[in-house]
Amino acid sequence: MKLLYFAWVRxxxxxxEEILAPPANVRTVADLAHHLRLRGNGYAEAFSDMTRLRAxxxxxxxxxxxxxxxxxxxxxxxxxxxx
Amino acid sequence: xxxxxxxxAEDFEIADETAALAETGAGAIVTFTGRVRGQDGxxxxxxxxYPGMTEREIARIAAEAEGRWPLLGITVIHRxxxxxxxxxxxxxxxAAAHRKSAFEACEFLMDYLKSEAPFWKQEERAxxxxxxxxxxxxxxxxxxxx
Numbered sequence: 600m601k602l603l604y605f606a607w608v609r610x611x612x613x614x615x616e617e618i619l620a621p622p623a624n625v626r627t628v629a630d631l632a633h634h635l636r637l638r639g640n641g642y643a644e645a646f647s648d649m650t651r652l653r654a655x656x657x658x659x660x661x662x663x664x665x666x667x668x669x670x671x672x673x674x675x676x677x678x679x680x681x682x
Numbered sequence: 683x684x685x686x687x688x689x690x691a692e693d694f695e696i697a698d699e700t701a702a703l704a705e706t707g708a709g710a711i712v713t714f715t716g717r718v719r720g721q722d723g724x725x726x727x728x729x730x731x732y733p734g735m736t737e738r739e740i741a742r743i744a745a746e747a748e749g750r751w752p753l754l755g756i757t758v759i760h761r762x763x764x765x766x767x768x769x770x771x772x773x774x775x776x777a778a779a780h781r782k783s784a785f786e787a788c789e790f791l792m793d794y795l796k797s798e799a800p801f802w803k804q805e806e807r808a809x810x811x812x813x814x815x816x817x818x819x820x821x822x823x824x825x826x827x828x
Contacts, residue, residue: 603732605730605732605800605802606730606802606813607813655732655735655800658732658734658735658738659735659738660739660798674732674735674800676732676800676802677802677813677815677816678815678816679796679797679798679799679800679801679802679816680796680801680802680803680813680814680815680816681729681731681760681772681795681796681799681800681801681802681803682716682760682771682772682792682795682796682799682801
């Protein structure tokens with residue numbers, strides 16, 4: 600799956616995107632966030648408080664319980680501040 | 683109905699965008715222009731977005747507006763990159779036969795744009811960049827339309 604990070608999430612994890620083959624027990628956005636948090640360092644910091652994060656699956660806003668698969672594009676970012 | 687969506691670094695001319703919408707024969711065109719506030723020591727904003735999703739979200743919001751009001755045209759332009767205080771950052775314009783639809787659609791588009799389109803801003807003060815936090819007031823503005 601393709602992962603994208605924006606704004607301070609990108610700064611904390613130190614990259615804007617990456618390709619990941621997640622373990623089989625990663626079935627939802629929340630599972631993925633937990634998996635990433637266990638990487639430690641910047642990831643642990645970025646994913647420490649999920650109330651501060653929003654996610655998108657295949658370029659649509661998604662909730663933490665949204666199902667994800669190997670071919671999906673998942674993005675993590677703070678609440679948006681455009682306009 | 684024509685919807686024009688642009689995400690760009692370049693500035694825009696309100697008069698050109700209004701003239702393009704006037705070609706629809708609309709009796710009413712309402713435009714909103716957002717500018718970088720030169721207050722609280724902010725010298726510039728740096729705006730980033732999620733290419734692909736941004737255009738898609740704005741198109742979804744525009745389609746929603748089109749379903750609610752009898753519109754003749756919608757234009758949304760959002761700038762990205764570094765924008766100095768006083769520069770234009772966003773344009774939302776709605777064209778309709780009559781003013782009420784155009785006013786309401788314009789405000790609806792702007793409320794949704796602020797709360798759902800994937801843009802993020804940093805404020806520059808004395809050379810230091812700080813991420814802007816989302817405001818609860820923006821979510822409150824959105825609930826009004828539900």
